[in-house]
Amino acid sequence: MKLNAAVVGTGFIGPVHVEALKRIGVNVKGIVGSSPEKSIAASEDLNLPGRYESIEDVLRDDNVDVVHLATPNKFHFDQTKLALAAGKHVLCEKPLAMNSQQSAELVRIANESGLVTGVAYNIRFYPLCHEAAARISQSNFGETLHVTGSYVQDWLLKQSDFNWRVVAGEGGDLRAVADIGTHWLDLVQFITGQSVVSVCADLQTVHSTRYRAIGATLTFSGSENATETETEAIDINTEDAGCILLKFANGARGSLHVSQTTAGRKNCLRFEIAGSHQALSWNSEQPNSLWVGYRDRPAEMLIRDPATMSPSAAAIASYPGGHAEGFPDTFKQLFQTFYNYIADGDFAAPRQFPTFDDGHREVMLCEAILKSHREQAWVDVAHTA
Ligand SMILES: NC(=O)C1=CN([C@@H]2O[C@H](COP(=O)(O)OP(=O)(O)OC[C@H]3O[C@@H](n4cnc5c(N)ncnc54)[C@H](OP(=O)(O)O)[C@@H]3O)[C@@H](O)[C@H]2O)C=CC1
Numbered sequence: 001m002k003l004n005a006a007v008v009g010t011g012f013i014g015p016v017h018v019e020a021l022k023r024i025g026v027n028v029k030g031i032v033g034s035s036p037e038k039s040i041a042a043s044e045d046l047n048l049p050g051r052y053e054s055i056e057d058v059l060r061d062d063n064v065d066v067v068h069l070a071t072p073n074k075f076h077f078d079q080t081k082l083a084l085a086a087g088k089h090v091l092c093e094k095p096l097a098m099n100s101q102q103s104a105e106l107v108r109i110a111n112e113s114g115l116v117t118g119v120a121y122n123i124r125f126y127p128l129c130h131e132a133a134a135r136i137s138q139s140n141f142g143e144t145l146h147v148t149g150s151y152v153q154d155w156l157l158k159q160s161d162f163n164w165r166v167v168a169g170e171g172g173d174l175r176a177v178a179d180i181g182t183h184w185l186d187l188v189q190f191i192t193g194q195s196v197v198s199v200c201a202d203l204q205t206v207h208s209t210r211y212r213a214i215g216a217t218l219t220f221s222g223s224e225n226a227t228e229t230e231t232e233a234i235d236i237n238t239e240d241a242g243c244i245l246l247k248f249a250n251g252a253r254g255s256l257h258v259s260q261t262t263a264g265r266k267n268c269l270r271f272e273i274a275g276s277h278q279a280l281s282w283n284s285e286q287p288n289s290l291w292v293g294y295r296d297r298p299a300e301m302l303i304r305d306p307a308t309m310s311p312s313a314a315a316i317a318s319y320p321g322g323h324a325e326g327f328p329d330t331f332k333q334l335f336q337t338f339y340n341y342i343a344d345g346d347f348a349a350p351r352q353f354p355t356f357d358d359g360h361r362e363v364m365l366c367e368a369i370l371k372s373h374r375e376q377a378w379v380d381v382a383h384t385a
């Protein structure tokens, strides 16, 4: 079954979606941005056939089966509702919504619609992250004891670095945690099969004022690339960094450090998961190797290779060992899993991709983290819709 897609959002990640969809043979009909001119220019740049001027144009097109939402966070709720009302399957970028009232409503509407919905927690789709999940589910790993790690970047280090994410009204009340910490939290819960049930957070705003270049800069473009020198001062109420203690459902303990102000760390997610017999450690900047630690024999470095990995990990690796796969491949593998599910047509089957339920749980987790920081106390994570 050949499916047709359209992408909303022409900035950093929208074109990544387009590229990944083309690689798996999905027919991408067009892309839309914030204005008719930008929408048409982006479709032309990406060699897409459609000339949509707005999301409404996309939703009117009966030939579009799936809509990808790659817009700033504050648009996800309304755009998802519109797309579902128009009968489109939806793959939404993270975080699913700005708050848990919104994300709960999206779960409800999605369930009632009978359509297929997912959230782009792409990091799960590094093959060695699936391998870690497969190994932890086996008895020789033992019980999960501790889960530690970090997600750190440097693109918001300078006071002159600016992006819509730093403004609460655009990205949400939580920023570094909701923008990148949420990937780590989704990932370790996916790998361990254990939910985070309680959190104790301490967050830090490094720059309580930032300077926005008049003529805004795009994600990852760097303040030095801003074309205008004139700036305006903006008060910032969102966190640049934070530390969070974690309790998992099985009693395991953990800690996460998140920062968008760590010089030299470009986009670095690390985890170490200690079990009662083994430990596993992985770094997104060297994603093709997974460290496996033992008490009574030398540690191993497992190299991404479909010939030696577990079946679930081999299934999402397209290239033989030694042929590095990375960030763009994670979107390809996520989308392949999502589109295969739609094409198979059995929507009662288990979903092997991040769902709106997962996205909603992440939003509730973020809210617990913010509450914990504000109260300077442990907070239990709500688990109801
Ligand atoms: N899974 C992942 O690894 C990643 C996920 N993300 C997520 O993707 C989303 C987008 O982030 P990113 O690409 O970095 O952001 P950018 O700011 O780079 O791009 C957002 C784009 O959306 C466009 N836009 C704004 N409003 C609308 C609208 N109403 N309708 C259609 N388009 C609109 C913007 O247009 P204009 O340029 O005119 O402002 C811009 O081109 C966020 O939710 C983010 O969290 C982001 C990066 C990586």
Ligand SMILES: O=C1CO[C@H](CO)[C@@H](O)[C@@H]1O
Pocket (backbone or CB within 6 Å): 179, 180, 183, 267
């Ligand atoms: O989801 C995300 C992951 O990484 C980006 C960089 O690649 C982020 O900043 C972003 O929003």
